[in-house]
Amino acid sequence: MQRFEGRTALITGASRGIGLAIARRLVSEGASVVITGRDEDALEAAVADLGKERASGVPGRVDDAEHRTAAIGHAAERFGGLDHLVNNAGINPAWGPLTELDANAARKIFEVNVLAALEWTRASLAIGALRSVVNMSSIAGTAASDNIGFYGVSKAALINLTAQLAEELAPAVRVNALAPAVVKTRFSSALYEGREEGVARAYPLARLGVPDDVAGPAAFLLSDDAAWVTGQTLRIDGGAGIRPVG
Numbered sequence: 001m002q003r004f005e006g007r008t009a010l011i012t013g014a015s016r017g018i019g020l021a022i023a024r025r026l027v028s029e030g031a032s033v034v035i036t037g038r039d040e041d042a043l044e045a046a047v048a049d050l051g052k053e054r055a056s057g058v059p060g061r062v063d064d065a066e067h068r069t070a071a072i073g074h075a076a077e078r079f080g081g082l083d084h085l086v087n088n089a090g091i092n093p094a095w096g097p098l099t100e101l102d103a104n105a106a107r108k109i110f111e112v113n114v115l116a117a118l119e120w121t122r123a124s125l126a127i128g129a130l131r132s133v134v135n136m137s138s139i140a141g142t143a144a145s146d147n148i149g150f151y152g153v154s155k156a157a158l159i160n161l162t163a164q165l166a167e168e169l170a171p172a173v174r175v176n177a178l179a180p181a182v183v184k185t186r187f188s189s190a191l192y193e194g195r196e197e198g199v200a201r202a203y204p205l206a207r208l209g210v211p212d213d214v215a216g217p218a219a220f221l222l223s224d225d226a227a228w229v230t231g232q233t234l235r236i237d238g239g240a241g242i243r244p245v246g
């Protein structure tokens with residue numbers, strides 16, 4: 001099945017983890033992809049892994065306006081347009097209770113996790129071919145969590161941004177979000193390393209997520225198979241959300 005033949009997708013934060021798995025999946029279904037990330041060497045290695053004919057990397061910070069313009073311009077020049085955007089890059093540099101949160105850390109989290117998603121969407125629209133957007137939220141955006149409170153606040157804002165943009169951009173562009181639980185990547189390693197079996201007990205499907213668990217749903221939401229789906233946030237949580245408390 002080649003749902004993305006002739007299409008171009010830009011995925012932010014895709015040199016490893018969930019973003020790279022999404023890029024791999026889209027390429028395997030016919031897409032050309034532009035991927036971003038801060039570390040140039042890691043990005044180059046990811047492009048080599050995806051295949052240079054249909055993948056290209058543009059290094060930079062997701063909250064840098066010049067980088068955004070360069071990456072989106074590159075997608076148009078190299079692959080002739082931009083059909084799909086995945087706002088995947090996200091950070092969480094703060095740990096501890098909200099009452100002790102450094103305001104500058106909070107600003108940075110909001111700029112990277114929320115404002116950047118809005119800016120990438122706006123800039124991608126200017127190319128004129130955008131069909132769909134997927135924003136990478138988190139189950140942390142749907143309930144309270146210990147120690148990563150402002151990250152959750154930002155991911156909740158991203159869920160509302162998704163609904164808001166879906167309403168404003170319909171019918172031309174669909175905008176949806178994904179809300180994964182713990183997926184095994186460098187980003188989340190502190191949440192499970194050394195105690196994976198115990199953490200996995202919270203999940204009816206009896207294991208933690210892996211990046212490919214998110215790539216399939218991302219491809220679905222971006223594709224025409226989801227042509228009548230917009231403004232939604234899909235939980236990808238191994239069933240954790242349905243387990244009764246106690």
Ligand SMILES: NC(=O)c1ccc[n+]([C@@H]2O[C@H](COP(=O)([O-])OP(=O)(O)OC[C@H]3O[C@@H](n4cnc5c(N)ncnc54)[C@H](OP(=O)(O)O)[C@@H]3O)[C@@H](O)[C@H]2O)c1
Binds near residue numbers: 019038039040188
């Ligand atoms: N893993 C989980 O359990 C989980 C659960 C729910 C949601 N999420 C969300 O999923 C997304 C991806 O996370 P992941 O787990 O795949 O993390 P990861 O494996 O650490 O990968 C993060 C990717 O984003 C890039 N990146 C990080 N900060 C960036 C920035 N400021 N500007 C540009 N690129 C940046 C990284 O490359 P560089 O470091 O070289 O920039 C890397 O390519 C995030 O939005 C995260 O909040 C993850």
